[in-house]
Amino acid sequence: xxxxxPIAGMHCASCAxxxxxxxxxxxxxxxxxxxxxxxxxxxxxxxAQTDEMKMxxxxxxxxxxxxxxxxxxxxxxxxxxxxxxxxxxxxxxxVISVISIWxxxxxxxxxxxxxxxxxxxxxxxxxxxxxxxxSLQNRMANMDTLIAIGTSVAYGYSxxxxxxxxxxxxxxxxxxxxxxxxxxxxxxxxxARGKTSEAIKRLMGLQPKTAKVIRGDREFEIRIDEIVVxxxxxxxxxxxxxxxxxxxxxxxxxxxxxxxxxxxxxxxHDGDAVIGGTLxxxxxxxxxxxxxxxxxxxxxxxxxxxxxxASRAPIQKLVDVISGYFVPVVLMISVATFAGWYVxxxxxxxxxxxxxxxxxxxxxxxxxxxxxxxxxxxxxxxGLAAQHGILIKDAQNLEVAYKINHVIFDKTGxxxxxxxxxxxxxxxxxxxxxxxxxxxxxxHPLARAILDAAEKAALKLERVEKFEGLAGEGVKGIIxxxxxxxxxxxxxxxxxxxxxxEGKTVVVxxxxxxxxxxxxxxxxxxxxxxxxxxxxxxxxxxxxLLTGDNPRTAAAIAKQLxxxxxxxxxxxxxxxxxAMATGTxxxxxxxxxxxxxxxxxxxxxxxxxxxxxxxxxxTNLFWAFAYNVVLIPVAALGILSPILASAAMATSSLSVVxxxxxxxxxxx
Amino acid sequence: MLTGALGxxxxxxxxxxxxxxxxxxxxxxxxxxxxxxxxxxxxxxPAGKEVTITLTRTDPTDCLEEFTIPDLKIxxxxxxxxxxxxxxxxxxRGEYPWHCGMNMYHGKLIAV
Numbered sequence: 001x002x003x004x005x006p007i008a009g010m011h012c013a014s015c016a017x018x019x020x021x022x023x024x025x026x027x028x029x030x031x032x033x034x035x036x037x038x039x040x041x042x043x044x045x046x047x048a049q050t051d052e053m054k055m056x057x058x059x060x061x062x063x064x065x066x067x068x069x070x071x072x073x074x075x076x077x078x079x080x081x082x083x084x085x086x087x088x089x090x091x092x093x094x095v096i097s098v099i100s101i102w103x104x105x106x107x108x109x110x111x112x113x114x115x116x117x118x119x120x121x122x123x124x125x126x127x128x129x130x131x132x133x134x135s136l137q138n139r140m141a142n143m144d145t146l147i148a149i150g151t152s153v154a155y156g157y158s159x160x161x162x163x164x165x166x167x168x169x170x171x172x173x174x175x176x177x178x179x180x181x182x183x184x185x186x187x188x189x190x191x192a193r194g195k196t197s198e199a200i201k202r203l204m205g206l207q208p209k210t211a212k213v214i215r216g217d218r219e220f221e222i223r224i225d226e227i228v229v230x231x232x233x234x235x236x237x238x239x240x241x242x243x244x245x246x247x248x249x250x251x252x253x254x255x256x257x258x259x260x261x262x263x264x265x266x267x268x269h270d271g272d273a274v275i276g277g278t279l280x281x282x283x284x285x286x287x288x289x290x291x292x293x294x295x296x297x298x299x300x301x302x303x304x305x306x307x308x309x310a311s312r313a314p315i316q317k318l319v320d321v322i323s324g325y326f327v328p329v330v331l332m333i334s335v336a337t338f339a340g341w342y343v344x345x346x347x348x349x350x351x352x353x354x355x356x357x358x359x360x361x362x363x364x365x366x367x368x369x370x371x372x373x374x375x376x377x378x379x380x381x382x383g384l385a386a387q388h389g390i391l392i393k394d395a396q397n398l399e400v401a402y403k404i405n406h407v408i409f410d411k412t413g414x415x416x417x418x419x420x421x422x423x424x425x426x427x428x429x430x431x432x433x434x435x436x437x438x439x440x441x442x443x444h445p446l447a448r449a450i451l452d453a454a455e456k457a458a459l460k461l462e463r464v465e466k467f468e469g470l471a472g473e474g475v476k477g478i479i480x481x482x483x484x485x486x487x488x489x490x491x492x493x494x495x496x497x498x499x500x501x502e503g504k505t506v507v508v509x510x511x512x513x514x515x516x517x518x519x520x521x522x523x524x525x526x527x528x529x530x531x532x533x534x535x536x537x538x539x540x541x542x543x544x545l546l547t548g549d550n551p552r553t554a555a556a557i558a559k560q561l562x563x564x565x566x567x568x569x570x571x572x573x574x575x576x577x578x579a580m581a582t583g584t585x586x587x588x589x590x591x592x593x594x595x596x597x598x599x600x601x602x603x604x605x606x607x608x609x610x611x612x613x614x615x616x617x618x619t620n621l622f623w624a625f626a627y628n629v630v631l632i633p634v635a636a637l638g639i640l641s642p643i644l645a646s647a648a649m650a651t652s653s654l655s656v657v658x659x660x661x662x663x664x665x666x667x668x
Numbered sequence: 669m670l671t672g673a674l675g676x677x678x679x680x681x682x683x684x685x686x687x688x689x690x691x692x693x694x695x696x697x698x699x700x701x702x703x704x705x706x707x708x709x710x711x712x713x714p715a716g717k718e719v720t721i722t723l724t725r726t727d728p729t730d731c732l733e734e735f736t737i738p739d740l741k742i743x744x745x746x747x748x749x750x751x752x753x754x755x756x757x758x759x760x761r762g763e764y765p766w767h768c769g770m771n772m773y774h775g776k777l778i779a780v
Contacts (some may be wrong), residue, residue, distance in 0.1 A: 083728070131729045133706025135773075141689045142704075142772040144729060190730060312738030328684035332677045339673030368731065377734075392704030444770045626721065 001029055002044040004242045005052070007034065008065040008205060019059050026050060026058045041066065061238070083194065093124040093180035100173045101410035113172040120176040124183060132452075141327040143368050147182055151175040153355060154294065155640065168352070178363055178646040181424035185650025191535035192657040196376050199383025200309070201300050204435055206258055206277035207642045211242035214286065231289045234635040235280045244291035250282030260597040261389025296574035297588075301596065308382045309375075313395035315617060316330045316374045323367060330365040330632070334358045337636040353638055362634035365628060366647035369653040373620035376660035381613030384664060387596030397413040397592035400575050407603065408567070409529075411547035411557060412445065415600070420445050422453035423504060426495065427517020435509050435519055437462040438486045440477050446505060455642055462632045463546070474507065485510050488550075489518075503556030525560060532600035533561050539604055578603060605668055612666045620656045627652050694780060702735070702746060704728035706766075709775035715761045721754040734769030737777065758766065 007019060021040060023032035028049025034041045043055065056066040098115045103113050111627050123127070128151070143159065158170030177302060177320045198487035198505055210221050214232040227233070235241055241254065251269035256262050256278040268274055273476040274287050277298040293299065330577040341354025374395075382392050392398050409415045423433050438452030438459055439447035454461065467477040474487015489508045499506050504520040545566035546556045580598045595602045605612055627648075635645055694712045701707045702725035721760045725732055725746040735744045735752075746752050758764065764777040 131704055131727055134727050135706070136705055138705035138709065139683055140705035140709075141684055141774060142729070142731070143770075186730070306743065308743040309740060310736055310741045310743030316738075319771060320765070323767075325685065325776060327772070331680045331684075335673050335676045335680065339670060342669055367772055368770045369730070371772055375769070399674075480761055635733055 001047050002042065003052075004040050005055075006067040007041050007059070008067055017334045019064055019098055022059050023055060028057055029055070032527055043132075067508055069429050071488075076157045083187065084192045085135070086183060086190055089124045089183045089241075090180065091186050093176065093183050094123070095515075096120045096574070097177045097180035098152060098243070100176045104170075105186045110170055110172075113170065113235040114159060114162045117155055117172040117176050120179050121151060125151060125179045141331070143327070143366070145327060146362045147178070147210050149334075149452075150359045150642065151178050151365065151570055154178070154359055156211070156357065162460055166600075168288065171356075174359070174642050176357075177643045179645040181643070181650045182363075185654055188650075188654050189657055192575060192661060193260045193652065195374065195661055196379045196657065197309075199380075199387050200302065200305050202258075203298065203305065203386065205295075206240075207238040207298055208242050208277075212239075221343040225293065227289050228520060229289055229292055229294050232286055233289055234284065235274075236284045239280055241278050241280060241287070244296045245274055245276075245291050246291045247272045247274055247285050247287045250283055250285035251283050253281050255279040255281050259301065261387060261602070262599065263555045264598045283504055295650045297596075299389060300416065301386060304393065304594070305382055305386045307390050308394050309379045309394065309442055311378075311394035313374050313378060313399055313617065315399060315614075316395075319370050319374065322372060326365070326367040326370070330362065330367075333632060333636060334361040337361050340636075341638065342634060355637055357638040359642040360638070360640050360645040363642055364631050364640065364649050366624070366649045367628075369624035369627060369656045370416060370621070372653055372660075373624045375619050376657050377616040377620055378662065380660045380663045381609060384666075384668075385606060385609050388602065388609075388668065389595060389599070390602050390609065391594040391596060392606070392610070393592050393594070397576050398610050401593065401607055402614040403609075404541065404607055406542045406544065408544045408546050409533075409563075409606075411545055411554070412523060414580070415525075415529045415557065415561060416525050417546065418523065420446065420505070420521045421451040422519055422522040423522045424499060424520035425517065426519075427509065429459060431509050431517030431519065433461065434455060434479060434484055435486050435507070436517070437464055437479055438467070438477050438484060438509075440464065444474075444521075446507065446521055450507075450519060453501055455527070482511055484516075500552035501556050503553055503560060505550075505553055525557065526600060528600040530561050532603055533563055535601065535604035539607065540605065541604075572628075576604070578587065608668065609666070612663055614662050616660055620659055623659075624652070624656055669702070670680070698722070699724070701726070702732055704729075705773045705776040710778065711776070712756065712778045712780055713778040716757065716759050718755060718757045721756070723754065724750045725749070729768075729769035731772060732767045735766065735768040737741075737764055739764050 019074070020032055021031055021035040023041060023043060025036070029045045030041060031044040031338075032041060045055070045153040053068065057451070059066055084395070091381055096119060100113055100116055104586055125148070128144045128148040131142065132148040135141050135145055152429050153172050156177040158172045158175070160166055161170045208222060209224055211224055211227055212234045213222050213227065214234055214246050218406055227243055233242060233245065237252070247270050251267070253265040253267050254274060255265045258279070259277050268285065276296045291297070294303070307557055310371050335358070335413060338354040341357055345351070356520060368544070370423050378395055381398065385392050392401070412418055417615045432450070432454050435450050436459060439450050462479045464479055467475065469475050470487060474485060476483060476485040478484075486507055490510070496506050496508070498519070499520045503520040506582035507519050509516045509519070536543050542565070543563050544564050545554060545565065546559045546566055548555070551568045554568050557565070558566045576592035578593045578595065581594055581596045592651060593606050595606070631640070634640055640648070692708060692712065694714055696714065696717055696719045697720070698708070698711050699722045700711070702723055703714070704727055723735060723744070723746055725748055729750060733746055738744065740756065740758070742750050742754065742756070744752055744754060758777070758779040761779050764779065765774060767774045768779065
């Protein structure tokens with residue numbers, strides 16, 4: 001027996017090799033091949049010796065899951081059913097259509113054609129009637145209403161001719177072909193639409209179902225929703241970290257790419273934070289659960305992405321207005337078309353021509369292309385961004401991000417590591433000791449740098465009396481009955497100027513106006529900063545630096561990074577705020593864009609993605625509008641046959657979804 | 669013929685665009701039937717209070733499967749025949765339109 005199973009948890013090609021090896025060793029398995037790209041295993045096995053459960057058990061210790069049919073997500077299954085339903089309808093409708101077209105050319109008996117058309121109209125096309133009826137009860141109409149009316153007219157006309165011997169030619173091929181083509185369009189569209197939300201589905205599938213919790217000295221396997229904060233959880237190599245927490249013992253490297261987009265595995269040991277849904281690769285760790293359920297980083301990411309996908313893009317406004325009138329207006333145009341042809345038509349057959357033109361108008365109108373234009377692109381774009389560790393808050397921010405032409409970086413902690421260190425001390429250990437004593441207890445990053453340096457030099461701090469903070473200038477206090485001041489240089493000596501032009505922050509220790517010593521502190525520039533700045537400039541985006549430092553330090557850092565402009569001590573208002581996630585906290589209410597991966601290079605990426613997404617939305621809207629605006633009049637003039645109209649209509653919404661899916665191909 | 673056509677056009681206008689949705693009582697618990705649109709399509713709720721909206725879809729139209737209230741950033745999938753419960757609290761008074769996946773069926777929440 002040969003069967004194909006989806007495998008969950010694969011993250012590299014070597015996973016496929018591992019799974020393959022284990023499956024082949026499982027008793028009862030004759031042959032197994034695992035494909036990483038499709039995330040599926042093709043297994044030939046003896047059902048008497050093994051089954052899905054046993055094979056699943058075999059690969060589970062490796063951290064993978066064999067997805068059996070029973071486990072298949074109910075939603076996905078329903079979706080698949082829906083896609084399949086359309087597929088079968090198309091097969092039946094398509095066969096009838098081919099026979100009818102052939103039949104009308106070869107002069108097939110009208111009675112047979114009528115039977116075929118009836119099956120198509122009320123079998124394949126039944127859903128259109130059902131929806132139309134339900135809509136009419138609410139005095140509403142949608143695309144299905146147009147199709148139901150259009151095909152009914154063609155069918156009714158042909159049936160009347162056949163049954164009552166009215167003079168004329170029946171048009172059975174018209175109604176059956178329209179139905180077949182529209183059903184084909186629906187089938188392909190349902191398939192394509194499923195693909196647009198793949199990114200978020202992947203995120204949702206990241207969290208493992210169970211975890212190994214240590215209680216007392218025993219290890220239990222429990223369901224993920226049973227984990228409580230404070231639980232100790234053991235994670236072995238190849239297993240997934242179930243929830244967020246802090247490592248208590250052990251060390252390992254963890255592949256966080258699926259959650260943060262960070263491609264290089266990170267080293268984690270005691271005291272480090274771990275993120276639920278990520279993959280432990282090398283060692284075994286025991287960690288303490290800190291965030292569970294909806295509090296975890298993964299859950300927050302999923303929530304943010306879902307919200308963004310549900311949000312309204314300002315560009316959508318016009319569509320919202322139009323969509324309220326669209327279908328009734330098309331119905332009116334169709335009636336007017338028929339009447340126009342009937343009254344002003346060229347010949348005796350004007351009534352028939354009018355009817356065909358009226359049907360073409362009903363069929364060609366495609367409100368769904370308009371409706372799908374924005375949301376499909378938004379879903380693909382925000383999903384793609386999330387895969388790279390970029391969380392876009394909503395469509396509005398995306399739309400503004402599209403227009404960004406100037407990025408302002410905050411220096412400390414953004415372009416720099418935010419961990420300043422003392423680089424120069426003029427005046428020896430005594431100066432450092434006094435400075436550290438004055439700064440003792442302060443949490444300011446510069447103070448921390450001085451305290452760290454003093455600790456490293458094993459200096460014993462003095463007691464400070466009458467300590468006083470000098471707003472923005474520094475601090476002062478009395479040590480051994482002498483008053484000291486530590487802060488910004490009061491005089492710009494050459495020495496100070498030189499240090500500042502190297503990008504260092506300088507503080508001076510003085511007493512009674514006399515300089516005792518100088519301490520220079522520098523913050524290391526982030527590795528990715530220079531590259532990020534260069535990438536932004538390549539995208540023709542201006543980059544500036546914002547800092548509370550003095551202009552000379554700012555200039556030095558700016559120069560180091562290739563930034564031309566800097567602002568010292570100003571706070572400009574931003575159109576879109578970009579924040580970096582701290583630890584496992586991504587619920588950043590204020591930020592328009594949150595970088596989960598804390599990688600500065602994500603900023604040019606985020607802007608590029610926003611632009612591509614918005615461009616896709618705009619092209620989608622343009623084509624959807626143009627399509628309706630151009631083709632409805634064309635159809636009214638009788639230039640388009642109803643069959644061609646249905647082909648155009650089926651293509652139009654499909655092309656919108658297809659265009660949105662093209663976003664996935666954007667080079668990032 | 670022309671009179672007939674004009675009459676039909678007038679009827680279409682009146683039937684689809686001339687209707688007035690009736691908003692019922694202000695309620696904190698409402699059941700919305702999803703079939704060929706939404707009934708009721710206009711729901712009045714008190715601002716600042718938690719309300720429960722239960723949606724049940726009985727119409728197979730694909731686009732009705734998705735239910736979106738963009739201004740509240742809510743998007744729900746409505747499986748056929750299943751009750752989907754939505755709990756929300758709107759603090760700001762105003763109108764919050766909702767629509768289906770393709771923006772063809774519409775409805776509105778009014779927070780008063």
